[in-house]
Amino acid sequence: MHESTILLRELDGDGVLRLTLNDEKRRNALSEAMLAQLGDALADAGADPAVRVVVLAAAGPAFCAGHDLKELTAGRSAPDRGRAYFAQVMTACSGVMQAIVTCPKPVIAEVAGVATAAGCQLVASCDLAIAAETARFSTPGVHIGLFCSTPMVALSRNVGSKHAMEMLLTGDMVAAARAAEIGLVNRVVAPEALRDATLELARKIASKSSMTLATGKRAFYAQREMPLAEAYDYAAGIMVENMLARDAEEGIGAFVEKRAPQWQDR
Template sequence: MSDLILRNDTEASVTRLVLNSDRNLNALSDGMLAELSVQLDEIAADTTVKAVILAGAGRVFCAGHDLKEMTAKRTAVDGGKAGFIDLFQRCSAVMQQITTLPQPVIAEVHNIATAAGCQLVATCDLAIAAEGTRFGVNGVNIGLFCSTPMVALTRNIPRKQAFELLTTGEFLDADQAVSLGLINRVVPAEDLQNATMELAEKIAGKLPSAVKIGKEAFYKQLEMPLSEAYDYTGQVITENMMLRDTEAMIETFINRKK
């Protein structure tokens, strides 16, 4: 196994980012967040990458933040307050990098995704999980309400179910996660990597400029009132229609139908 805490395994037009720090259960440590930010910036600028898979090596997908590292920040003069603010701001920035990334991001989840790890799943555009995977925002069990993970979670699942998870610290199983809309589907563990790659390659086969335009519009229109969303997406789809590649593909489709 590589010594890198974040591996980049690129195959053709699909990049597979692998959280590779099993010693702390792939925690979103200071180092992991820094590596993710750098890699996401590089991917955003790489037009050869059409889709991204985010996976975890070892025992779990991601168990959230590194509590030992966080506790060490308390030795600072301010008791760690500045360090905590910095950590959560950088984590939030990485989550937003995923949302604004031109390429769709698929979470490949196994065993456990808790706290900020669950936030990571909720932030990704798509998610496939292995059978037996559990999801939780269970910081409340140690006296820490998962306030930042709550942002992504409440944009994925109904509010009452989200609030119950946040206040009880209980887990969702994979089937419950599908039914609530947190993930797209569940597959046998041995099929997980193939299933995510199959989905990534299907997306990678589409016109990248159209997918990029569509992903950006998808998130923007969600925050708009209905009439404003229609006005905005009308402009977006017009921009899409003006692309030369779109024009060519539509012509090909019409001629094939003829």
């Protein structure tokens, strides 16, 4: 498949950008090409005022199989047995995961199939996730002698420690309903309802002030890593600045006057 077709982009009139992993032959693996295109697409989405929400979906039975193990294996032929290449790939992958978190637009994973290893990491890195009943999740590195250490970072920040450790230590496949129970996904729907359910959520979020969403998303991830008192001090400062923003003044005024707000995204 030509590299230009492995990631599809579609922007609708409501500001919802749909990014579709489209490399079914490789089970939508995070190859070098896929990582590069995902990184570019997220950067473009963050800078494009027409984009209000990003949906990350996938074609075929697999959402994402993680790293392309054939590419990684080929890297072992280098004199350093692949050390430099492995570091390059892991850095690129970590960069994409962080780009999801730092993107000012909310990112929603739409998961119809299997998400394994770095593919599970991709789901965990998104702000929200909707899964079909057919979806499955795992961090199966232990089966091949490779602990899923980078997927662990996103996984451990989204599910409880014991649930994360069970997935990481056993490599077992987790059903969609269980993934919802432990907080890896927000909700589970019938396969035929997945796209509509995701779009409904995306459009609801897209109807809000993008300035407010960007402010809130940035603050959410920043305060999460702070001690309690520091987090409250930081969040109070964010609230003050947010109150002074034009859209907060408009939104509060619209609420008091019982009318729909007119956002200017500033």
